[in-house]
Amino acid sequence: MGEIKLMKGNEAIAEAAIRSGADAYFGYPITPQSEVIEYLMIERPENRTGMVVLQAESEIAAINMVYGAAGAGKKVLTSSSSPGVSLKQEGISYIAGSELPCVIVNVVRGGPGLGTIQPSQADYFQSTKGGGHGDYRLLVLAPASVQEMADFVNEAFDLAFKYRNPVMILSDGVIGQMMEKVVMPEQKERLSDDEVIKRYGDWATVGKSKSRERNIITSLELDPYKQEAHNHKLQAKYKKMEENEVRYEAINCEDADYIIVAYGSSARIAQKTMTLARAKGIKVGIFRLITLFPFPKNEINALADKAKGFLAVEMSAGQMIEDVRLAVNGKVPAEHFGRYGGVIHSPEEVLEALEQKIIGG
Numbered sequence: 001m002g003e004i005k006l007m008k009g010n011e012a013i014a015e016a017a018i019r020s021g022a023d024a025y026f027g028y029p030i031t032p033q034s035e036v037i038e039y040l041m042i043e044r045p046e047n048r049t050g051m052v053v054l055q056a057e058s059e060i061a062a063i064n065m066v067y068g069a070a071g072a073g074k075k076v077l078t079s080s081s082s083p084g085v086s087l088k089q090e091g092i093s094y095i096a097g098s099e100l101p102c103v104i105v106n107v108v109r110g111g112p113g114l115g116t117i118q119p120s121q122a123d124y125f126q127s128t129k130g131g132g133h134g135d136y137r138l139l140v141l142a143p144a145s146v147q148e149m150a151d152f153v154n155e156a157f158d159l160a161f162k163y164r165n166p167v168m169i170l171s172d173g174v175i176g177q178m179m180e181k182v183v184m185p186e187q188k189e190r191l192s193d194d195e196v197i198k199r200y201g202d203w204a205t206v207g208k209s210k211s212r213e214r215n216i217i218t219s220l221e222l223d224p225y226k227q228e229a230h231n232h233k234l235q236a237k238y239k240k241m242e243e244n245e246v247r248y249e250a251i252n253c254e255d256a257d258y259i260i261v262a263y264g265s266s267a268r269i270a271q272k273t274m275t276l277a278r279a280k281g282i283k284v285g286i287f288r289l290i291t292l293f294p295f296p297k298n299e300i301n302a303l304a305d306k307a308k309g310f311l312a313v314e315m316s317a318g319q320m321i322e323d324v325r326l327a328v329n330g331k332v333p334a335e336h337f338g339r340y341g342g343v344i345h346s347p348e349e350v351l352e353a354l355e356q357k358i359i360g361g
Contacts, residue, residue, distance in 0.1 A: 010035035016153035021188035023074035024052040026065035032173035033107035063091030070100035073196040073204025079105035093132030097219030101160035107176035110342035118342025119173030124319035140292040142263040146180035174265035247290035256285030263289040272347035300327035309358035310334040
């Protein structure tokens with residue numbers, strides 16, 4: 001078993017990044033995720049593994065540092081919170097357009113605008129529908145525990161290099177700030193340039209060899225037909241993600257009349273709702289999303305053949321519910337319950353919403 005620690009979610013992200021063999025972190029502090037960079041600064045990973053940690057002058061500078069390091073084939077990540085991620089969107093679009101791997105952590109806070117430092121899930125649209133300009137997608141992982149904050153770092157890097165695409169870990173202030181027991185992974189070694197080429201191919205800008213042409217990494221293409229062909233290639237890649245990378249957890253859905261769809265901290269709260277409901281004789285199941293993109297639409301559609309209704313629970317005014325309704329496809333009612341602006345729903349409120357919107361509806 002790996003080393004057991006008691007850590008905040010944000011600290012777990014940072015420690016897992018060091019142990020994943022990451023080459024670099026570039027970021028800028030913003031609550032409620034500042035412990036990520038604070039932990040890295042205190043831990044001095046440059047002495048442990050040689051990993052570079054740099055506080056950039058802004059979020060825009062940080063994401064462009066990520067762009068440069070990813071172009072050189074380095075294992076690189078950044079983290080921020082909602083307004084900071086908004087500033088990074090242009091860079092994220094460039095990285096996606098250039099087909100480069102990186103990991104982006106968003107510990108979401110209430111918005112819009114500067115909003116509040118309290119937790120929220122209102123960045124669902126921004127994370128799953130592109131966020132920046134152009135037709136691109138991020139793979140999006142949604143941890144529901146401190147353990148998953150750590151576990152998803154390695155998984156995110158594996159997916160990022162597998163598809164040469166940015167991967168987002170979408171958390172929120174609840175998971176980022178809470179402390180739980182976490183089993184840390186073993187330390188991985190950082191890869192040399194030769195090892196990167198051997199494992200992932202020779203696309204990175206690590207210097208021109210005699211045996212190949214120079215590598216050029218850019219998201220700019222002035223020929224519209226070449227750009228269209230590039231976009232066809234990207235869309236084929238996103239389709240492959242949808243076919244192969246859907247992740248979810250179905251809890252007591254086998255006999256459930258009513259299914260709560262949720263992710264992250266909302267899914268944790270909904271599990272208590274499920275217990276309260278079943279104590280009253282109401283058969284409730286939880287469908288927890290682990291990947292927000294790709295969205296498990298086929299799995300939810302299959303559940304709609306036997307369930308009587310769905311309740312999408314999220315800390316937003318209603319974003320994920322749009323994907324849930326598309327997946328249910330009108331077979332049974334699918335309604336939304338959310339608190340937003342930094343307010344967290346209680347299990348009792350969720351049960352009341354289920355009874356009023358679905359069971360009584």
